[in-house]
Amino acid sequence: xxxxxxTAIALLACGIQxxxxxxxxxxxxxxxxxxxxxxxxxxxxxxxxxxxxxxTLPPFLEVMQGYGEFNKSDMTFKVHxxxxxxxxxxxxxxxxxxxxxxxxxxxxxxGLFTLYFAENIAARAxxxxxxxxxxxxxYTLNWLYKQIILPKNRNPAARPDVTLIQAAxxxxxxxxxxxxxxxxxxxxxxxxxxxxxxxxxxMAGLVYDCFDDMENQCGAEDVAKGSRYVxxxxxxxxxxxxxxxxxxxxxxxxxxxxxxxxxxxxTISDIGNNLVRLTGIYPVEVIYCGPDQPGMILELNRILHxxxxxxxxxxxxxxxxxxxxxxxELLKSRKLKYVRGANPYTMxxxxxxxxxxxxxxxxxxxxxxxxxxxQNDHSxxxxxxxxxxxxxxxxxxxxxxxxxxxEESQHAxxxxxxxxxxxxxxxEWSA
Numbered sequence: 001x002x003x004x005x006x007t008a009i010a011l012l013a014c015g016i017q018x019x020x021x022x023x024x025x026x027x028x029x030x031x032x033x034x035x036x037x038x039x040x041x042x043x044x045x046x047x048x049x050x051x052x053x054x055x056t057l058p059p060f061l062e063v064m065q066g067y068g069e070f071n072k073s074d075m076t077f078k079v080h081x082x083x084x085x086x087x088x089x090x091x092x093x094x095x096x097x098x099x100x101x102x103x104x105x106x107x108x109x110x111g112l113f114t115l116y117f118a119e120n121i122a123a124r125a126x127x128x129x130x131x132x133x134x135x136x137x138x139y140t141l142n143w144l145y146k147q148i149i150l151p152k153n154r155n156p157a158a159r160p161d162v163t164l165i166q167a168a169x170x171x172x173x174x175x176x177x178x179x180x181x182x183x184x185x186x187x188x189x190x191x192x193x194x195x196x197x198x199x200x201x202x203m204a205g206l207v208y209d210c211f212d213d214m215e216n217q218c219g220a221e222d223v224a225k226g227s228r229y230v231x232x233x234x235x236x237x238x239x240x241x242x243x244x245x246x247x248x249x250x251x252x253x254x255x256x257x258x259x260x261x262x263x264x265x266x267t268i269s270d271i272g273n274n275l276v277r278l279t280g281i282y283p284v285e286v287i288y289c290g291p292d293q294p295g296m297i298l299e300l301n302r303i304l305h306x307x308x309x310x311x312x313x314x315x316x317x318x319x320x321x322x323x324x325x326x327x328x329e330l331l332k333s334r335k336l337k338y339v340r341g342a343n344p345y346t347m348x349x350x351x352x353x354x355x356x357x358x359x360x361x362x363x364x365x366x367x368x369x370x371x372x373x374x375q376n377d378h379s380x381x382x383x384x385x386x387x388x389x390x391x392x393x394x395x396x397x398x399x400x401x402x403x404x405x406x407e408e409s410q411h412a413x414x415x416x417x418x419x420x421x422x423x424x425x426x427x428e429w430s431a
Contacts, residue, residue, distance in 0.1 A: 035103045036082035043105040045121060047090045047112035056108040057087060092238055093117040094264045102130045110134035114376045115143040115348035116240060116262065138194050140203035142351040149200060169196040205355040207324060207372050208380075210332040218337040223256045224249035230390060231279075231287035232316070232382035235296060240264045241271060242345070244382040245282050248390060255330055255390075257338035258282065260379055262345045268296055272303030279309045288385040291315035316385035320371060323384035326391045336387075346379040353377050 044060065046052035061070055061077075068079040077085040083103075088095045093116050102124050107113065113121070125132050136144070152159045169175050184192055193199040202209075227247035234242045245259040259282065261274055275287075289297050300313045317323070330336035338346060356373050 038082045039101050040083040041099055041102050042083060042085040043096060043099065043102055043121070043124060044085060044087045044108070045089065045096065045105065045113075045117075046087075046108045047110075047117075049089050049091060051109055051112075052087060052089050090114060090117040092264075093120055093240070094238075096120055096124050099124060101128060103128055104130050105132045107132065107134045107136075109136050111136040111139040111142070111144050113144070115345055116264075118143060138198060138200045140206075140351050141200060143348045145200050166198050168198045203352060203354050205357060206351075207353045207355060208328060208331055208350050210328060211350050215334050216331055216337050217340045218256065220258075220339050220342075222337065223247045223258060223339070224254055226250045227254075227256070229258075229282050229284045230386055231284045231311075232384075232386035233287055233289040233313070234378045234381040234385070235290045235293045236378060237265060240345075240378045241266050242378045242382045243271075243275060243278065243287075244343075244346075244379060244386060245278065245284060246383075246386050246390075253335060255336040255387075257336070257343050257346065257383070259339075260343050260345060260382075262379065268299050269303075271296075272300055275300065275304060276307040276309060279304065279311050284311050287311060287313045288316035288389045289313050290381065290385065291318050317388045318385075319388065320384070323388040324372070327380075327384050327387040330387055330391075343379070346383065349376050349378070349380050353380055 044052075044056060046056045064077065068077050068085075070077045075087040077087070079085065086096070086099055090113050093114060097120060105121060105125055107121060110118070121132065124130070134144075138145070148159070148162060149164070152162050152164050170177070170180055180196055183196060187195075188204055190201040191204050194201045224247070227249050229245060229247050232242075232244040232246070236242070240262050241264065243261040244257065247256045247258050248254070249256075259278065261278060263274075266274075278284075287300075289300075294315065297313045297315060304311055304313070327336075353372055353376065355371075
């Protein structure tokens with residue numbers, strides 16, 4: 001069974017956090033004494049090490065004082081009478097892989113978990129059907145809202161495995177009412193409703209706030225015939241490695257995200273084998289890679305060519321500001337759509353990829369120059385590489401060719417003029 005305790009941040013900071021965390025700790029303590037075999041394991045997870053050590057762990061250790069021994073070096077708590085509690089974070093989403101025989105899980109601030117981390121947690125709970133307690137504030141309309149909160153609210157009977165408890169700050173009799181009213185007046189309404197009202201709202205400051213779940217998604221049948229396929233790679237090992245595939249219509253006006261591959265802990269051989277497999281399914285012509293790994297690009301080309309794949313990997317332009325602007329234009333114009341169900345990690349990232357709030361900036365940082373927060377952005381980085389390297393393909397041009405008044409893309413024009421050329425040695429061409 002999945003249990004949720006959803007409260008607002010201000011509520012957490014003024015007393016309910018202790019109550020909320022204490023509920024989780026007491027629940028874990030009861031479970032620890034229910035399962036007394038030395039091989040029984042338990043998980044406490046948080047999105048970051050900072051949240052784990054400053055918010056989650058101290059109340060847990062206080063409540064569990066005398067019931068076991070805490071080892072800070074490996075972040076474990078050995079329960080007297082049997083069982084081990086492992087503390088891990090989403091900074092390394094694969095850090096929980098390999099922990100077996102899990103009887104119960106507590107995820108604190110689960111609204112900040114990535115979809116990939118949440119899937120790993122669910123996989124750890126599956127074998128023993130471990131109960132999972134999630135405590136969180138409502139941050140944005142990400143996987144947690146779309147997959148669990150929204151279905152539960154729409155039709156409670158559809159998720160009998162979920163118990164949902166939600167509260168607002170003003171429901172806490174000890175919370176200062178003047179603080180609530182002051183923030184109601186001064187704070188952005190969406191942010192106030194989320195932090196104090198416990199309501200699920202879109203995150204303020206989203207990079208791609210123009211994205212629409214309906215208009216920027218499509219069915220597989222919407223991919224134009226004769227489309228050209230290109231790929232994008234964002235490198236990672238501890239962080240996820242991502243390979244995106246996009247279909248671009250012959251006239252360049254329609255971009256369709258048709259597939260994404262997302263995994264951590266892959267060697268270059270693992271990456272190469274997966275790309276050989278995927279380029280055998282999709283006729284990818286070129287793959288635009290993050291330019292930070294030139295050696296990996298060379299090795300990937302060797303692997304692909306040895307397997308007979310007619311695809312070339314090249315370093316992409318990594319101008320973040322320009323890439324975001326170009327990608328924003330494609331999304332806002334609805335030229336770029338993602339095949340529904342084929343890009344789950346992109347859909348999760350686009351709901352959380354945001355600019356820092358002014359309060360989050362360092363003293364010497366200028367809010368005008370601040371880039372997006374560098375977290376949960378791997379699929380979007382891959383998309384950005386594809387967009388910035390293919391953007392001109394989507395521009396229709398009217399070439400100045402006597403006797404030919406048709407509009408055509410730059411790529412088509414160059415191909416046509418090449419075919420008509422009479423062998424002039426002074427002409428230079430580029431695709």
